[in-house]
Amino acid sequence: MSTETAPSTVNSGKASMQDAIKENLREYGLVLALVVIMLFFGYMTNGILFLPVNLTNVVLQNSYIIVMALGMLLVIVAGHIDLSVGAVAGFVGAVAAILMVDFGVNPLLAGLLCIALGGAIGGVQGYFIAFMKIPSFIVTLAGMLVFKGLLLNVLSGRSVGPFPPLFQLLSAGFIPDVIGRWTIVAPTLNAAGNPMPGTGIVLHSTTMVIGVLIVAVMLYFALASRRSRESHGYNAEPFVFFVLKNLVLAGIILFLMYKFASFRGLPNVLVVMGLLIGVFVFVTKRMTFGRRIYAMGGNEKASKLSGIHTERLTFMIFVIMGMLAALAGLIYSARLNMATPKAGAGLELDVIAAVFVGGASALGGVGQVMGAVIGAFIMGVMNNGMGIMGINIDWQQVIKGLVLLGAVAFDLYNKKKA
Amino acid sequence: MNDTILEMRGITKTFPGVKALQDVNLDVRAGEILAVVGENGAGKSTLMKVLSGVYPFGDYSGEIRYFGQENRFSGIHDSERVGIVIIHQELALVPLLSIAENIFLGNEQARFGVIDWNLVRTKAAALLRKVGLREDPDTLVTNIGTGKQQLVEIAKALAKDVKLLILDEPTASLSEKDSEALLNLLLEFKAQGMSCILISHKLNEVKKVADRVTVIRDGRTIETMDKDAITEDRIITSMVGRSLEDRYPARTPKIGETIFEVKNWVVHHPIHPERQIIKGINLNVRKGEVVGIAGLMGAGRTEFAMSVFGRSYGTGISGEVYLHGKPADTSTVGRAIDAGLAYATEDRKTYGLNLIDHIKHNVTLAHLQGVSRSGVIDDMAEVKVANDYRRRTNIRSSSVYQITGNLSGGNQQKVVLSKWLFSKPDVLILDEPTRGIDVGAKYEIYGIINQLADEGKGVLVISSEMPELLGICDRIYVLNEGRIVGELGREEASQEKIMRAIVRGEERAVQ
Numbered sequence: 001m002s003t004e005t006a007p008s009t010v011n012s013g014k015a016s017m018q019d020a021i022k023e024n025l026r027e028y029g030l031v032l033a034l035v036v037i038m039l040f041f042g043y044m045t046n047g048i049l050f051l052p053v054n055l056t057n058v059v060l061q062n063s064y065i066i067v068m069a070l071g072m073l074l075v076i077v078a079g080h081i082d083l084s085v086g087a088v089a090g091f092v093g094a095v096a097a098i099l100m101v102d103f104g105v106n107p108l109l110a111g112l113l114c115i116a117l118g119g120a121i122g123g124v125q126g127y128f129i130a131f132m133k134i135p136s137f138i139v140t141l142a143g144m145l146v147f148k149g150l151l152l153n154v155l156s157g158r159s160v161g162p163f164p165p166l167f168q169l170l171s172a173g174f175i176p177d178v179i180g181r182w183t184i185v186a187p188t189l190n191a192a193g194n195p196m197p198g199t200g201i202v203l204h205s206t207t208m209v210i211g212v213l214i215v216a217v218m219l220y221f222a223l224a225s226r227r228s229r230e231s232h233g234y235n236a237e238p239f240v241f242f243v244l245k246n247l248v249l250a251g252i253i254l255f256l257m258y259k260f261a262s263f264r265g266l267p268n269v270l271v272v273m274g275l276l277i278g279v280f281v282f283v284t285k286r287m288t289f290g291r292r293i294y295a296m297g298g299n300e301k302a303s304k305l306s307g308i309h310t311e312r313l314t315f316m317i318f319v320i321m322g323m324l325a326a327l328a329g330l331i332y333s334a335r336l337n338m339a340t341p342k343a344g345a346g347l348e349l350d351v352i353a354a355v356f357v358g359g360a361s362a363l364g365g366v367g368q369v370m371g372a373v374i375g376a377f378i379m380g381v382m383n384n385g386m387g388i389m390g391i392n393i394d395w396q397q398v399i400k401g402l403v404l405l406g407a408v409a410f411d412l413y414n415k416k417k418a
Numbered sequence: 419m420n421d422t423i424l425e426m427r428g429i430t431k432t433f434p435g436v437k438a439l440q441d442v443n444l445d446v447r448a449g450e451i452l453a454v455v456g457e458n459g460a461g462k463s464t465l466m467k468v469l470s471g472v473y474p475f476g477d478y479s480g481e482i483r484y485f486g487q488e489n490r491f492s493g494i495h496d497s498e499r500v501g502i503v504i505i506h507q508e509l510a511l512v513p514l515l516s517i518a519e520n521i522f523l524g525n526e527q528a529r530f531g532v533i534d535w536n537l538v539r540t541k542a543a544a545l546l547r548k549v550g551l552r553e554d555p556d557t558l559v560t561n562i563g564t565g566k567q568q569l570v571e572i573a574k575a576l577a578k579d580v581k582l583l584i585l586d587e588p589t590a591s592l593s594e595k596d597s598e599a600l601l602n603l604l605l606e607f608k609a610q611g612m613s614c615i616l617i618s619h620k621l622n623e624v625k626k627v628a629d630r631v632t633v634i635r636d637g638r639t640i641e642t643m644d645k646d647a648i649t650e651d652r653i654i655t656s657m658v659g660r661s662l663e664d665r666y667p668a669r670t671p672k673i674g675e676t677i678f679e680v681k682n683w684v685v686h687h688p689i690h691p692e693r694q695i696i697k698g699i700n701l702n703v704r705k706g707e708v709v710g711i712a713g714l715m716g717a718g719r720t721e722f723a724m725s726v727f728g729r730s731y732g733t734g735i736s737g738e739v740y741l742h743g744k745p746a747d748t749s750t751v752g753r754a755i756d757a758g759l760a761y762a763t764e765d766r767k768t769y770g771l772n773l774i775d776h777i778k779h780n781v782t783l784a785h786l787q788g789v790s791r792s793g794v795i796d797d798m799a800e801v802k803v804a805n806d807y808r809r810r811t812n813i814r815s816s817s818v819y820q821i822t823g824n825l826s827g828g829n830q831q832k833v834v835l836s837k838w839l840f841s842k843p844d845v846l847i848l849d850e851p852t853r854g855i856d857v858g859a860k861y862e863i864y865g866i867i868n869q870l871a872d873e874g875k876g877v878l879v880i881s882s883e884m885p886e887l888l889g890i891c892d893r894i895y896v897l898n899e900g901r902i903v904g905e906l907g908r909e910e911a912s913q914e915k916i917m918r919a920i921v922r923g924e925e926r927a928v929q
Binding site: 228229232234286287288289291292294295298299301302303304305306307308309365366 | 727728730750751752754755761763768769770771772773774775779783784786787790793794795797798801802837
């Protein structure tokens with residue numbers, strides 16, 4: 001079957017090493033930036049950054065930002081913006097607290113109700129944006145004011161907490177170690193007979209197994225897609241490069257998993273996040289729904305004339321955004337273990353910054369889910385690292401602002417050159 | 419030779435990987451109109467960008483001598499200062515500013531940053547008189563038609579004390595009447611001693627106004643001919659590098675039963691619903707038939723097509739659409755596509771393509787279900803479809819992953835056509851399918867149209883170029899002021915009869 005396609009392969013030749021490096025630098029440039037930033041702060045903090053407990057913390061601190069960044073990516077690719085997500089997250093967190101603490105509603109039921117509430121809020125805003133054609137900037141600015149106000153109103157100045165233990169697990173829990181702990185180097189015991197922290201290596205083996213499985217699945221799909229490309233006669237990157245790239249990625253994943261395993265295992269919230277990221281990558285890269293969002297962001301009029309229901313699509317994007325903002329609100333309040341009147345304030349800016357650092361275009365039509373996730377981690381690691389270094393919060397803000405500007409400027413400069 | 423005002427010698431300009439211009443020579447004499455013609459992608463626009471300083475000195479090699487002096491422009495400001503002004507194909511006017519404000523945009527009549535509005539109005543009025551535009555200088559540009567906007571652009575150029583005016587496809591979006599007026603204006607300027615470079619695809623225009631024609635092909639100057647040597651055939655031969663025996667490929671029509679029919683179609687204006695734009699149109703297309711819609715700009719051709727295709731234009735729409743003799747629901751674009759209708763827009767950049775995405779994604783956009791299952795896209799199937807259509811419509815690109823915004827007009831049009839071919843329609847409405855594209859690409863597109871008809875599809879072609887309609891259509895409807903004012907078979911149709919139908923229609927409207 002490949003006899004027909006063979007000549008075209010010969011004509012265009014295999015992609016050269018140089019092309020492959022160039023292509024991948026563009027694709028994995030952000031990963032590289034994240035690694036460099038992590039190494040830098042690792043060095044500046046004498047390795048504190050890489051302590052298992054701290055890496056776990058980085059994930060917990062940024063989980064709600066990343067959850068919202070997934071939705072925000074769709075919103076921004078579609079050519080819109082959502083300024084209300086912080087206020088919505090805060091408001092939904094408060095509603096969850098009142099349901100569970102004041103009314104004793106079952107945490108699972110309360111969680112589902114709250115996500116539905118977020119979807120409804122997103123739907124209302126989406127209605128005004130999609131069908132009434134009011135600019136999203138204005139609608140969601142209004143939404144931000146409204147839900148900030150409602151948050152104050154429902155809490156009437158108090159903080160509500162603590163949450164039932166089951167709910168706290170969302171942010172404070174770790175996956176159970178069904179296999180059992182795996183002692184590699186026995187820790188030194190102190191006088192009381194308890195293990196001394198920082199000595200010995202005891203691993204959360206379920207986490208390690210999951211890590212290995214993830215790497216295996218990743219490699220399988222990478223190989224399968226390479227095979228499929230080759231069998232159809234399209235260029236694949238040089239094999240050496242392919243192997244190196246995947247080994248490095250696998251190494252990074254295993255390294256992080258090892259770190260988690262040597263603390264308390266995978267945080268629950270990381271599992272939730274990982275699943276969501278997987279779903280969003282799939283939807284944006286492989287599904288018609290995602291394709292239509294990119295088309296609409298690139299040229300709304302042309303998309304409309306190609307039979308895409310742009311209004312309905314916009315509406316759905318805001319419903320999804322609302323649901324994710326609600327989920328983020330739940331994670332946020334579970335982490336604090338209470339709902340406060342200041343919850344969620346200013347989060348929208350971190351979320352939007354993450355998406356732009358991740359390479360999305362403010363004009364719409366351009367942006368990647370993984371970009372937004374890595375963008376969020378870049379900002380998160382910087383926060384964390386600067387915090388450990390004891391840099392004042394005022395300078396932290398300045399530096400983060402400059403990084404955002406620099407990242408986008410660098411991105412534009414690269415595109416111009418290409 | 420001392421009346422030569424501009425000499426470009428040995429201009430070479432390379433982009434990464436491509437030689438856009440190679441040793442191009444061009445000269446312009448005082449008080450002449452020089453036409454520059456060439457296929458899209460031949461390098462005309464690049465050459466003009468070199469001349470006007472968009473590509474600064476050092477970006478290209480070669481020499482530009484202007485009034486005997488070598489010029490090294492570092493930006494568009496430098497070229498404008500010495501009186502070289504370029505008017506781009508896409509007008510650079512700010513729609514929500516007044517005519518006067520637009521004329522002096524970037525050239526404000528101000529002292530210490532404070533604008534002298536009286537001076538602005540007086541000067542603007544004088545300039546408008548010069549270009550023959552009777553409009554109040556305070557009118558917003560958005561409120562005047564494209565033809566008049568073109569005149570505002572020229573007035574803007576005059577305000578800069580222009581000595582050499584460059585016009586890039588100035589009549590591409592003008593009606594015949596407006597084009598005529600514009601060309602006469604150029605002749606008038608010429609009589610006053612201004613020089614002009616005219617880039618055009620319309621060979622009849624070139625023949626009418628140009629003193630000399632320079633032909634560019636594949637980034638090289640092919641030849642420059644003097645006025646008495648200019649013939650359309652010779653221009654075409656040098657442009658495409660081969661002689662085109664016939665500009666329209668031959669076809670033996672095999673016409674079957676009626677496949678598409680519109681009855682009593684009425685459409686009202688979207689903003690002023692009391693205004694009727696389409697006033698009861700009846701028409702039909704048969705299997706294997708190419709049917710044309712002729713008419714002047716503003717006759718309602720595009721409005722008709724878009725209102726039929728998913729009510730994409732207008733309000734208060736009434737009438738029936740039949741496909742294969744059965745009533746068809748075309749009330750949304752999605753339903754119209756499902757019913758077997760396709761509409762390729764006249765404005766590919768605004769309504770046709772996602773210019774920031776590549777060919778592959780554009781080709782499948784109107785029929786994603788054709789490459790997906792339960793909402794999941796099969797990447798390999800999509801690549802295959804894109805490659806098939808790229809080959810079938812002969813899109814010239816490095817691969818299907820080339821960004822459509824970087825393609826030439828003709829190739830962009832082929833991507834639009836591919837998109838609609840892939841949606842597997844029974845009836846295609848092609849709105850100005852060859853606007854702004856070169857002779858070679860036009861021929862290819864006519865070939866595609868013929869092939870579609872041979873496959874038994876119905877094709878409805880809207881075009882402002884009457885020779886084109888006469889060349890490819892089996893039957894032509896003449897549309898004027900929202901009404902069908904004539905229907906002509908292939909044998910009887912002629913430019914004269916079409917114009918007569920339009921004029922008669924206008925007379926009837928006056929009575």
